[in-house]
Amino acid sequence: MTVEQRENGIPKRPAAPVSEAKAATHSGWLVEHLRQGLLDGKFDYGSRLNEVHLSEELKVSRTPVRAALQVLAGEGLLRHTPNKGFTVREFSVSEIIDAYEMRALAEGLAARLAAERGLSDDIRHTLERTLADGDALLAKRSAKEAQRAAYAAVNTAFHAAIFDAAGSDLVQDVVRLCQRMPQASTHNVMAFELDDVRTRHAAHHRIYEAILAREPREAEQQMRQHVLSVKLSMIRTLRSR
Numbered sequence: 001m002t003v004e005q006r007e008n009g010i011p012k013r014p015a016a017p018v019s020e021a022k023a024a025t026h027s028g029w030l031v032e033h034l035r036q037g038l039l040d041g042k043f044d045y046g047s048r049l050n051e052v053h054l055s056e057e058l059k060v061s062r063t064p065v066r067a068a069l070q071v072l073a074g075e076g077l078l079r080h081t082p083n084k085g086f087t088v089r090e091f092s093v094s095e096i097i098d099a100y101e102m103r104a105l106a107e108g109l110a111a112r113l114a115a116e117r118g119l120s121d122d123i124r125h126t127l128e129r130t131l132a133d134g135d136a137l138l139a140k141r142s143a144k145e146a147q148r149a150a151y152a153a154v155n156t157a158f159h160a161a162i163f164d165a166a167g168s169d170l171v172q173d174v175v176r177l178c179q180r181m182p183q184a185s186t187h188n189v190m191a192f193e194l195d196d197v198r199t200r201h202a203a204h205h206r207i208y209e210a211i212l213a214r215e216p217r218e219a220e221q222q223m224r225q226h227v228l229s230v231k232l233s234m235i236r237t238l239r240s241r
Contacts, residue, residue, distance in 0.1 A: 030060065031068045038077045038088065045090035049078065075180045091181050093235060099184035100231035104224045106174040107159065111207055111223035114165035115216040123165045127208050130158040134201045138194070151197055158204050162223075165211070183234055196233060200226065 034054075037043060049069060055062045073080040079089045091099075119127070134154045137147060163172050179185040203226040210219035 027064050030064055031071050034068050043088045045088050047088050049086045096183045099178040099181045103178045104227040106171050107227050108220040108224035110162050110166040110171045112216040112220035113168055114162050115211045115214055115219040119165050123161050126161045130154050138198055
């Protein structure tokens with residue numbers, strides 16, 4: 001986490017602050033804003049999220065902030081202690097490993113189902129666009145943080161398109177549960193290293209090719225290997241810290 005990513009322990013103020021008068025109608029935005037801050041590592045583990053500081057920073061009243069924190073605590077991203085408030089939950093290495101193992105199984109199944117059922121024209125175009133966007137992004141030389149944010153969006157779009165192709169609500173529910181752990185989120189590309197991301201993106205191409213060729217077992221195997229390789233990278237990073 002960089003100094004630029006945080007200010008007094010909370011995400012920087014958004015470009016268009018939400019006024020108090022409109023806070024109630026922006027409850028969904030507030031939950032998503034705070035959730036993404038947690039998923040992107042903008043809060044220190046174990047730190048307390050102060051309702052007053054958050055409401056002042058985001059220009060909303062304390063009531064919607066408290067409601068948003070309660071939602072995030074229900075998702076497992078925060079821990080609530082009576083009379084002490086909300087703190088950022090720290091996950092053990094074993095919990096992170098379990099989340100990735102489950103993700104590998106669920107996403108492998110999604111890839112297999114997508115290969116068995118075939119791709120619609122819309123989903124095929126979406127996957128091809130994300131692959132092309134990733135190719136173009138990784139060919140550029142730009143700021144590390146900008147590349148990381150851009151690739152995170154590409155990565156999320158690629159996996160989401162495969163879930164859509166699989167057509168299984170159960171698989172998506174399992175993956176969503178795993179991704180409530182910050183380190184297991186497809187959007188949260190931690191320890192960004194260009195060579196590592198190139199390897200991951202090459203795996204996306206192989207997964208797509210297997211799905212397009214209607215090879216279910218190959219698609220499942222490629223997706224499982226992909227997710228497990230990210231797990232190994234994540235564990236190495238956490239242990240080095």
